[in-house]
Amino acid sequence: MIRDFSRLLKASAAAGVLIALGACATAPAEAPAAPVADVPVVAEPVAEAPAVEREQIAWDLTDLYETPEAWDAAFTEVQGRVAGLAANKGTLGKSAAHMADVYKQTSAVAKDAIRLYTYASLKNDEDQRDAAGQERFGKAQNLFQSLGEATSWMDPEVLSLGEKKVTAYLKAEPGLADFRFSLENTLRNAPHTLDDKGEALMAQAGLALSQPNQIYSLYANASIPWPSLTLADGTEVKLNQAGYSRYRSAANRDDRQAVFDTFWAAWKQYESGMGATLNAQVQSAIFRAKARDFDSVLQRNMFDDALPPAIYTQLVTQVNDALPVFHRYLKLRGRMLGVEDLRYYDIYPPIIEADTGTFDIERSKEITFEALKPFGEEYLGMLREGLSQEWMHVYPQEGKETGAYMSGSAYDVHPYVLLNHNDDYNSLSTFAHEWGHAVHTMLAKSEQPFETAGYSTFTAEIASTINEILLEEYMIEHAQTKEEKLYYLGYALESLRGTFYRQTMFGEFELAIHEAAERGEPLTGARLTEIYAELLRKYHGEADGVMKIDDAYTVEWAFIPHFYYEFYVYQYATSVSGAAWFAEQFLAGDEQVRDNFIKVLKAGGSAHPHDILMKEAGLDMTKPDAYQAVVRRMNDIMDRMEALLDEE
Secondary structure (H helix, E strand, O other): OEOEOHHHHHHHOOOOOOOOOOEOOOOOOOOOOOOOOOOOOOOOOHHHOOOOOOOOOOOOHHHOOOOHHHHHHHHHHHHHHHHHHHHHOOOOOOOHHHHHHHHHHHHHHHHHHHHHHHHHHHHHHHOOOOHHHHHHHHHHHHHHHHHHHHHOOHHHHHHHHOHHHHHHHHHHOHHHHHHHHHHHHHHHOHHHOOOHHHHHHHHHHHHHHOHHHHHHHHHHHHHOOOOEEEOOOOOEEEOOHHHHHHHOOOOOHHHHHHHHHHHHHHHHOOHHHHHHHHHHHHHHHHHHHHHOOOOOHHHHHHHHOOOOHHHHHHHHHHHHHOHHHHHHHHHHHHHHHOOOOOEHHHOOOOOOOOOOOOOOHHHHHHHHHHHOHHHOHHHHHHHHHHHOOOOEEOOOOOOOOOOOEEEOOOOOOOOEEEOOOOOOHHHHHHHHHHHHHHHHHHHHHHHOOHHHHOOOHHHHHHHHHHHHHHHHHHHHHOOOOHHHHHHHHHHHHHHHHHHHHHHHHHHHHHHHHHHHHHOOOOOOHHHHHHHHHHHHHHHOOHHHOOOEOOHHHOOHHHHOHHHHOOOOOHHHHHHHHHHHHHHHHHOOOOHHHHHHHHHHHHOOOOOOHHHHHHHHHOOOOOOOHHHHHHHHHHHHHHHHHHHHHOOO
């Protein structure tokens, strides 16, 4: 996953200037930035857990700032520059050259503010219990609040000049070239842009409206007293989020059930409180949509990236139509596990045991590099550079942010990658995924200026998910035994379950709760559980006897961080669809498709994401064909597995 500043900057850092500035750390805004990903969709057997603690491999943040004191000095300097931006109010109409000067000044301040924020966020995520890190992170949040207030007048003032004058300025002044897309997008946003007082008010509200996500993060990562559990072999494990993601895949079925029962019972205690927290997030989203004269939260979020609404509806339609394929997989899973009464706690363990070895960080580097060789030397050169540097924070530790992400919005600095590497195959897959984001960032920066280097989540997850597909096919091809081949085929199926089906289910849940709130229905914790349970059972075919979903596990919604980032999750599903569409042709030997894919990555945020896909690659995500490649891939994988299983 990425950490994305795009919505932050649209809302709080001169939206007309700095549209869609790519992947980076979460920040306050009218709408929060990209989420901490759900814990990885597949985990290895407990037996493959590392036996000893490892020395932490940490990133080198001195490339951002040499010392915390250097950050403090830079913060004070940028804070003063932010305060000075308001002096430009009322001057954009003086001349095209003057407008260019103001935009360049604002862009430079925002670039330095992002660098400050990146350091504070990364440092905080190393250990969220650290008071100094929390304070620094809070200062960075407040800086963006101030930046939003200091520049909130810009869009209204651009619109007051009128489209004719702005277009003439763009034609006459070369210095505005880097801001063309942003200015044109500002004009597109005219019906939803407030006057300068209204924009200032929205900027002032940004930090308060982002608090539900902060509350969730503090509960999930630092505040809930996680229970411990003794497994059948006598091992005592702590079921925090990282522990749950590992031990839910235990080979012993009784252990899996105990992990589920214990972990979800802990969350159930917070059902009401987390319900109030998520309801606050939904209400803040509705406020933002209404304030900007949108009919719904969904409409506002699709509008942000100029995405056709048909993308969302087409995705949901295609996934629901393909539920029988998902159910085919679940039945195959039950067959291979030897389980007739399939339950929700049977969804994570590998469907076949295989000796895959340990995927430590060095082996993960080597395999990822080999698997991605089909991309060619330009891509591999950037990957080689990144893997040879200290750009990663690798292993889990107390207080560290869970999951994994790539942070790349500090324009003059390389990307950073946060992992919670467990030396298992899932960690290898996550590693390849995050480095897809990192190389995407490097390619975009190689072609784009700061103002258009950042990219939308809509294209970002394609760049990472295709890496997973290439890795899967590489591992399947190089498997040494039938069991190992079945293992990797099964993992590929589980990956598609987690991205195509699970994320779309999340998207349906998100739409359902926003629509309920927009109708005036109260969203209590119990009501959220009820809505989620209905979708969970539909997707997993309970009515058809495919899988039983116990009531105790339907509080799962409270655990998912995605829901604090408006209509983000569906883009995982559209992205795996796009990745499968590219990979299907790419793996068949179509080099032009590969070259088109690299062009998409280099385009960064120079245009709206769907327009980039259409122009550079001919991929139309409003059409059913864009989603059929995933369904074909799932059926093909199951055909291969069943052929192996039927061998004598």
